[in-house]
Amino acid sequence: MAEKQPIDVVALFPQVRDIADAKLRAAVIATWEELWAMSPWTEIREVPTSTEIPYPTVPHNQAVLAMAIAVADAFETFHGVKVDRDRLIAAAVLQDASKVVEFAPGADGKIAPTTLGRHYPHAFWAAHIALRHGIPDDIAHILLTHTPQAAKFPDSLEGKILYHVDQIDVIGIHKDRWRKELFITK
Numbered sequence: 001m002a003e004k005q006p007i008d009v010v011a012l013f014p015q016v017r018d019i020a021d022a023k024l025r026a027a028v029i030a031t032w033e034e035l036w037a038m039s040p041w042t043e044i045r046e047v048p049t050s051t052e053i054p055y056p057t058v059p060h061n062q063a064v065l066a067m068a069i070a071v072a073d074a075f076e077t078f079h080g081v082k083v084d085r086d087r088l089i090a091a092a093v094l095q096d097a098s099k100v101v102e103f104a105p106g107a108d109g110k111i112a113p114t115t116l117g118r119h120y121p122h123a124f125w126a127a128h129i130a131l132r133h134g135i136p137d138d139i140a141h142i143l144l145t146h147t148p149q150a151a152k153f154p155d156s157l158e159g160k161i162l163y164h165v166d167q168i169d170v171i172g173i174h175k176d177r178w179r180k181e182l183f184i185t186k
């Protein structure tokens, strides 16, 4: 079996440096490192986006992060709408981090869910480790609600930005899964 490669969170996601709160920045890095230490994978760049999407998760995660920041820039430039950059960057970097413990390469070369991946919803484990490292509840909430399978939508602007750019990126790397339904609300 190949030797496990260390993970360099700042090299993968250089925007981590832009997290102004030093405690939050350190906790984001520590959360990724702890998940990676638990992971059955040996090379981060071999981890796919999901059991259905073979495209690697690293460029997906990097693109989601870059798109989220671009949306925040446009909001601020054109509308003066303030986006919390620390919350946005921390959540974008962590939202898919638990994939490294949710599925593993199987003996037949197929990707299979791990026990954690079967027992918990996507992103639960990243939220759990993040909270243990002192990451605030509002960021854990974004991690838990970023997936369409979650019971709720994210309640913050930063969470909503991430939710949408994540799904837009899936169109680019996989296929268009969007479907229109008409709801009439008052």
Ligand SMILES: [Fe+2]
Pocket (backbone or CB within 6 Å): 095, 096, 122, 123, 146, 147
């Ligand atoms: Fe995700």
